[in-house]
Amino acid sequence: MNYLSVENISKSYGERVLFKDISFGINKDQKIAFIAKNGSGKTTIMNIINGFDEPDTGQVVIRKGIRMAFLSQDFNLQNELTIEESIFASDNEILKVIEQYEKALENPEDEERYQKAFDDMDRHNAWDFETQYKQILFKLKLEDLKLKVKNLSGGQKKRLSLAIILINKPDFLILDEPTNHLDLEMIEWLEDYFAKENITLFMVTHDRFFLERVCNEIIELDNGKVYQYKGNYSYYLEKKEERQISENATIDKAQNLFIKELAWMRRQPKARTTKSKSRQDDFYKIKEVAESRRKENVVELEINMERMGSKIIEMVKLNKKFPDRTILNDFSYAFQRGERIGIIGKNGTGKSTFLNILTKTMEPDSGKVIIGDTIKIGYYTQSGINPKPGQKVIDIIKEYGEYIPLTKGKIISASQLLERFLFDAKKQYDFVEKLSGGELKRLYLCTVLIQNPNFLILDEPTNDLDIVTLNVLESFLLDYPGCLLVVSHDRYFMDKIVDHLFVFRGEGEIEDFPGNYSDFRTYEDSAEPKVLNSVSTEKNTWKEKTVKAGLSFNEQKEFNKIEKDIKDLEYQKKQIEQEFADGKVADDKIEAKANELQKVIQTLEEKEERWFELSSKIE
Template sequence: MNYLSVENISKSFGERTLFKDISFGINKDQKIAFIAKNGSGKTTIMSIINGLEESDTGQVVLRKGIKMAFLSQNNNLQEELTIEESIFASDNETLKVIEAYEKALENPEDEEAYQKAFDGMDQHNAWDFETQYKQILFKLKLENFKLKVKNLSGGQKKRLSLAIILINRPDLLILDEPTNHLDLEMIEWLESYFAKENITLFMVTHDRFFLERVCNEIIELDNGKLYQYKGNYSYYLEKKEERIASENSSVDKAQNLFVKELEWMRRQPKARTTKSKSRQDDFYEIKEKAQSRRRENKVELEINMERMGSKIIELHKISKKFKDHVIMDNFSFDFQRGERIGIIGKNGTGKSTFLNLLTGTIPLDGGKVVIGETIKVGYYTQSGINPKPGQRVIDVIKEYGEFIPLMKGKLISASQLLERFLFDAKKQYDFVDRLSGGELKRLYLCTVLIQNPNFLILDEPTNDLDIVTLNVLESFLLDYPGCLLVVSHDRYFMDKIVDHLFIFRGDGVVEDFPGNYSDFRAYEDSTDVAQKEENKAEKKDWKQNNPTGNLTFNEQKEFQKTEKEIKDLEIQKVAIEQLFSDGKIAEADIEKKANELRNIINKIEEKEERWFELSAKIEG
């Protein structure tokens, strides 16, 4: 069944044509990824599909009765609503039933309203739905339902927008970079969720593991033309290579014909016959074909780095904490020549802080960092660059240097470096303030590389980069002879360029794992299976050793109410603990907040005791 058809759409901005006469369809249960270079029109096509922008030609037709949802890079949340209110602020009938039930739990004295709400949950089969939507919020680390949108970080807002879309289960999901602002655990959960659910997807993503495991079709916009591949990322790579080889073969034939036709054109008199006019028109078509050979960017820089001595960088029992939040705890490590280390861990475990400690951007609490005299560090941070007003792309690079020395006495100019990273001669003279987010990241990368570092530190270098640019970056890093330290959520990228990992577990625990990301995942999965079997056995023993029975109506009501109160108290507890961890409590309020936390913990213990009494009576 066809859900949506894109029919002959085009878009130009002044003299620049982004795409022309583009057509494709989205059918039920398809999971389509849309791939294109930054600046070639991905976001514009997404906006046209969602009615946020008009095309110059053609139309987008949505099947009648199909419900479509769009996750964009910009959130459309109401700032004054809480997380819970944002979830309920939709026309989803089941969510309305759950909202009524939640309110009835807050007023248990009104037995009639409670019974009505309870019956509504049964009629709409809302019990499972409630469990599912709370699981989605839990997996996306949005457990504090009472937090207002205006107090959320940019990443939390993006995750809330994603949660709302998943909870409402539209017929067609349009997603723009859904894995941005998710840590690895969240990405893998979302990947698994999409892979097993019967969901129709159309998305832009640079996460190639995601493409491999979720998508069953890939549409590529390349040089203004659309190509469709009925398979996942591996299939796309294979078939694209075949297509390019075929195109280049056609170009070779056209070039041979062009040489012959060029001779004929030069011999022709100015007066034209009808026959020669037709052949001349054909000549211009052949010429266009002959000059259309792809310019593939090969990044073979063979950088002539500064000589590295025996001492690289040594970490001696380094420690750092913010209030009670421990980041590093007496961590020691000696980097060796050519070391390639990836850093992974949940958000908030201190990955970026570690890089800042290493580079002296923030001070240590204890220990010391010793950097060898021959070491020249290049540090690519998440903050990016701050160009001067009116600067052009080439000027930004030239501020750092005109040339990079290569092996055998060769040099590469600033302009040539930019070309290797997909800035053609024309683009190099664009004003920086006109660049897209991905182009700014590429430019920043060039400013780091032109300084010719022999110890390269990259903090989330793949964010906002398209797949073409990622391949260019990977080609460069595979040939990079210096030390490499990388924080990234891009699993495909990490597998290609690192050979062992620092695993940030939180609370100052850092493990050194010998292998790449896939090796680590396989190890963790085998550990998880053993743990699940152990938990299963414990649960079985618990059931056998506890009496069961039926709850009365009032006990059932109390059980539901107690369960909700425990969750609310846990949220309050976590919120206060976070304030202590972040050091956001004024000195005068510390004692007051500590007493508040103590009271909450006591209440949780009381409620849990009663909850266990009631749960022991539940049958089964």
């Protein structure tokens, strides 16, 4: 069954042709990845498919009656809603039933309303659905449902948008970089989810492990043409190489024939017979093929690394704590020449804080960082470039000099360097704010590398880079002779370039693991027993357990409401404790706030005691 057809679409901006006469289709149950270089029109095609932009020619035909959803890099959320309210704001009928049931739990004395909500949950089979959506929220670390959207980080907003889409289970899902802002545990869960769910996917992603494990088809936009590959990422790489070899062989053959036909054309008199006119027409077709050899413009990375002495960087008994968590606990480490270390861990375990302390942009609570005299750090952060208003691309590079030294005594101009990073002469005079996300990352990488660092720190370097640029970056880093420290959720990238890992376990525990990411996963899977998730995935839901347990009707209501009350009280307790920790409580209100906290704690203990009393009746 065809869900969507892209029919001969074209798009130009002035003289610049992004693509012309592009066509492809998406059918039910296909899981398709869309691959193209940065700047070739990926985002534009996504916007055209979703109705946010119009093609110059052609059309997009969508099957009537299918439910589509789009996860973009921009978040269509209402700032004043909480996480819970944002989830219930959709048109999903079952979510409306669950919302009414949640409200009925808040007023258990209204037995008629509660019974109706309870019956509706049964009628719509909403108990299992509720378990599933709570598991999604748990996996995406969105457990504090009272948080307002306006107070969420960019990563939390991305995860909330993803959660809302997954909970509503559309027929057809379009994803733009779905793994950005997810930690490795979340990415692996999402991989498993998509692999098992009967859902049609069309996605843009640079995560090659994700492509390998989720997608069953690749669509590539290459030099203005569309190529389709019925297989995963490994199959795509194999078949693309075969296609390029075949294309080059055809071009070589055409070039040999072109030379012969060109000599014939030059010998012919002006008057043409019908036969020679036909041969002349063929000549121009041969010429077109002969001159079609691919212009493979790829990023050229080359630096003149500063000489490195025997003393690199030493971290001595470092400690760093925040009110809610410990980042470093008496941590010591002496870096060695040529080390290549990857940093992994869940979001919030302190990876970026660790890098900031290492580079002395943040002070530890105690301990010290000793940097060798010859060490020159290059730090690629997630914050990227902060251009001045009206600044052009070439102005960014000229801040480091009109000419840049390279290896073996070579010197290159700022303009020539930008050309190596795929910024042509026209693009160099564009305003920085006009660049795409991938182009900004590429420019930022250029500014880091031209400073010739011998200790390179990369914090999520693969976000927004296309796969071609990623391959070039990986090749450069494999030959890089200095020290390398990388934080990345890109497992494919990590596997290729790091020798060992710092695994951030949380609460100041950092483990030095001797191997790459795949080695680590193999070790973890074999060393740890499988445990049930915190959110139950058993076929029997909590609702079925309570109903079968022999609790009375009123006890069932009370038991269901207590679970919600306990969660709310725990949230209140955490908020008040945080106010004390942050010093936000005025002196004249300390006693009243302390009494409020004590009351919350006492109520919480009473609720928990009652919960245990009722749960003991459950068989």
